[in-house]
Amino acid sequence: MKRLYRFLLSHSSLIFKGFLFLVSVVIVVYFFPREGKFRYEFQKGKPWMHDVLIAPYDFPIYKSEARLAAEKDSILKDFRPYFVFDSTIMSVQLPRFNDHFDEVWGQFVAETYGVEDTFSLPAYSSLLREINSKRTEYREKGKFWLEYVYSKGIVSVPEVFNRVNNPEDMIVVMKGKVAENVDYKQVFTQKEAYEYIIEQVRELYGEEGEQEEAFRFFLDLDLDQFIEPNLSYDDVTTNRVMQSMIENISLTEGMVQQGVRIISRGELVGDYEYRVLESLKIEYEKRIGAMANRFMILAGQFLLVFVAFAVIFLFLLNFRKEILQNYLKISFILFLVVLFVVISALSLKYTRISIYIIPLTILPIMIRTFYDARLALFIHLVTTLVIGFLAPNAFEFVFLSIMAGIVAIFSLTNTYRRGKLFLSALLIILTYILVYSGIGIIHEGDIRQIEGINYLWFAGNGGLILLTYPLIYLFEKVFGFLSDATLIELSDTNQPLLRKLAEKAPGSFQHSLQVANLAEAAATKIGANTLLVRAGALYHDIGKMESPIYFIENQNNGVNPHDNMEFEESARVIIGHVQKGVEIARKHNLPVQLIDFIRTHHGTTKVQYFYRSYIRKYPENMVETNKFSYPGPKPFSREMAILMMADSVEAASRSMKDVTRESLHNLVDQILDYQVNEGQFDNADITFRDIRIIREILKERLANIYHARIEYPND
Template identity: 55%
Template sequence: MRKFFIFFRNNKKKIYQAGLFLLTIIIVTFFFPREGKFQYEYQKGKPWMHEDLYADYDFPIYKLESRLNAERDSILGDFNPYFRYDSSVVVSKMNDFLEAFDQKWTNFLSKHYYLVEGAETDRIYSRRLEETKNRYLSFTSDILEHLYLPGIVEVSDILERVRGEGRFIVIIKGNIAEKAEYTDVFTLKRAYEYIVSELNTYKEREENAKRLVDIEFLDELNLSNFVRPNLFYDEETSTKVKESLVNEISITLGMVQVNQLIISKGEVVSNSKFRILESLRQEHESRLGSASNYYLKLLGSSLLVIVSILMLYLFLLHFRSEILDSNISTLFILLLVVIFIFISSIVYKTGAVSFYFIPFVFVPIIIRTFYDARLALFIHLVIILVVGFFVPNSFEFVFLNIIAGIVAIFSLTNTYQRGQFFLTALLIFLSYGLVYAGIGIIQESSIKNLEWINYAWFAGNSALILLTLPSIYIFEKLFGFLSDATLLELSDTNQSLLRKLGAKAPGTFQHSMQVANLAEEAVRIIGGNALLLRTGALYHDIGKMYRHEYFIENQTDNFNPHERMGFSESAEIIINHVEKGVELARKNNLPKQVIDFIRTHHGTTKVQYFYRSYIRKYPHNVEEGEKFTYPGPKPFTKETAILMMADSVEAASRSLKAYTEDKINDLVENIIKQQIEDEQFTEAPITFNDINLIKETFKKQLINIYHVRIEYPEA
């Protein structure tokens, strides 16, 4: 047991990494679809690249989804909606009408003929009034019955469900359903118009017959008050009938018999062959879905996932080992892989959206922001290849997303300009659209047959790319990464810490600015993160704010406090600016990557002036050199190594008596040579060729800064 704990302690990081990769394999395998996959790849309009294909079993030829949709739309387009006739409305309104008629007739007689109910009148006159009443009642009742018999419907119910001339509806009266033209029924508007028309016609007819017409009574009767809809859309019945009609649609066109030749090698995949191949694929995958094949499919899925994740591990091991050295970076990359494979599996199982809606290029953009383009592209390929195994049209999907990923990586040159994200989103949409159109034209030989709905998915995909901007900030805070946007903010000289440095130690601030310019120019020549280096250079000497008067660049009155101090005491103050700088940086929440520049910019060198002075005075105390040595660490990145060189060269250049080209060249050569002899760059990934390029850059920059100017004569 003790040996086990010792082994675990000595290999803790490797065990943790192995656990992360193993957990990733298990999770991805769990999300991996269990359905079988057709073994052949084919495209419409392209030759069949496999051997002659024969049917191993009978299977139906399924209609393409587009044809089924067209048939479904045709049936639903010709569908006659069902309306239910409500006779209770007719009875209720007719009773209301008869009651109102009697009341209004009595009121009419008392008003116009001064007759009241029960009063004695001339028998003949009374009979004439009764005949008039019956005639009016018969006429108005006929109007209402004429309206209610076919039915009155709300105009919105008709217009929403029935369009075009010659269309029918089905009216349900009790248990009987009758078909009727929708123009035979009345809307409320048509019913009102019919009443007005009939009243006018009646008036003309009565006048022509020389009969007295009290049209005023008919107006007062106001038949419109007794018109209400009595036909109502029956949604339940209509839905059931629609479903029944749709279910009756045949989903097949015929059968392929066992041992029948399906397609020959080299034969072009025509529309009919494509339909048969799609039917075979559908039948094949449904047969593979049986429980007996579950464990074999699980084994196959596991092998694919293991190989894919193993390739990712080997790439990191051989080309990006520094990522494997960081548990946070390893976790971050594997987490992105798992998240997007999980999203893809959800889309596969639900079918809620298209796979083209998933913003796979989100991953390479994020990786490109925090690492580099090569790593971003490789991780993108791993995700796309794994997902490509279970998506439909695998070749099309993989090709489209590889192109989009490459466009995203190389179009997003920086992440601190917000407009760059909008440009990248537009370029991604264009790359999707153009490549998809090219594939579609090859397959269909016509642009008309493209599935234009995919362009909506491409647009949504591109719009989601804009979410990378806030996501970068979130990942920075969660995982401690550093983006260009943050570096740009930190390198602003209006930052409070830099303003304090400029106010308290102006000489140090100017030195830092010059170092930043020198270092930035050098890193652009040999390659590296120029923005990170510039930011680190600006902050590398912030520790000098503590006891700033002890540093020569801040002494303005020709008084040097070191003259009253011992050599080791002076060296301690100088060396201490590194530790104070780190404390100040952490207090102000500067990123670790910037703090690394503060820690390493002197490496493990000595404070040469005080050390040499001490040795001259005490030649037998050479072993006490540790008092004059910076604690380190040595530079361990290309950027920190460049900063060490630039810092030393810039500081030493200020002590030159004459700024000739030879003196500047000798200065740069001697300082960097001494640093190499002191083994300050042994832990940094920098070559001698890089160092030579850096030296040449420094020389040119210093000559430009300190070039001799013409002395103008006094007036």
């Protein structure tokens, strides 16, 4: 048990990194579809590229989505909404009508015949009979017309317009348990019902002459107050019947018998063949999913994804080991890969948008921004291949994505220039269009047959690429990276910390500027990160602000405080500027990458002047070299190594009295040889060829700087 514990403890870093990769594999596999993937690729109107296909079993021919949608639209178009007939409305309104009729009739008789009570006029029996006859007639007519409009049905106006599509529609009226189809034109609104009754009065009695009193009486009756809607829309029944009719739509339209030849190699996939092939694909995936081999599908997916991530791991192990040693850097790469695979899987599963709208080229752009082009290309290739298992027309998708990714990597060399990103987006769109058009012409033989909608997806893809800038800023903060834009911002000499350095230690500031120029020139020649090395050079001596007078470049009045100090104390002060610089940098929230330049710009070298002075003065004493040595660490990147060389050479050149081209060359050779022999660059990924190039650049630039002081031979 102890042995196992010691093994786990000693290999904890590797185990945790393996765990990160395993978690990424599990997440990706989780979002993979569990259905088996149909082995054949095919497209409508294109030749069948496989061997002759024979139906392996009986299967139905499924209707196309367009056909099903058309049938559904037809049902919805002809569907008759349901209304409930309420007979109680009329039962309530007719008694009200009778009471109101008697009241209005009394007033009508008094105004028309000049009497108040028709039942107290025995002298006018003939007139009485006429009045009673009209009362009975008018009451029966009013009641009949009300009963008629109620029997036809009265609806409120909004319900008519909201539920009925056009005047030719039919509706279904539910009277108890009986459903009756009713023509929409026969149903009244409240306004139409009243207008119908008035029209009947007009036709029967007229508006003038002897019958004018009848027309006036019915107007006075104000029958509109007894007309209420008795048809109400039945939302529950309507939706239930509609849903039932839609569910009863047949999904199939025929069968294919086992053993029937479906298509042969070279035949065009026409409409019928396409529907048969799609039906076979659906049936195949159903059968695979219904069988007890879902576990096998899952195992196959896990194996494929595991191999893909293992390839990424091996690439980093062999070519970018420094990334594999950093948890945040590994997490960032794995996060991007998982993110784009998951987005693609969810898009294909839950949406109808094309997979080409997903800006997959953001992945290589991000990795190119924070790492390098080779790693960006490799990660993009692996991610594209994994997504290819999900995408329809996998070869077309993979080829298009790889071409677009390559263009993205090589067109966006400087992400800090906004115009570059816009130009890169245009080039990516153009690449998609050209490659897709080429594939389409090969398959279709005619550019007019290509699906034009995909060009819109490509344009949307290019537009989404412009999200790269805010994403770069976000990932910088989350994962602790440095983008080119941030480095340029930090390299601005108007930054508060640099202005403070210029005020408190002007000599050190000028020295930093010269070192930055030398380091940038060297980095350019060997292909290192020029922006990073320049920013590191500008901040590498900020620790001298605490005690600027102790550094010779800031001693303008001829007073040197080291003259009155012991050599060990002087060395301690000089060495201390490194730790003070780290403290100042952290206080001002400088990125850790720049702090590393401060820590490593002297490596583990000695403060040679005070070290040698101590030996000369105390030759009999044992020298404690740690008192005269910088704590390190040694530079562990090319950029840090460049800064160490440029800093040492520039500082030493300032103390030269007799400056000639030869003396400058000797100085550079002497300093760089010493640093190499001391093993200061052992931890940096820098080659002897790089050092040779840097050596020549430093000689050339120093000669240019001291040009006016160099004495040339007379000949």
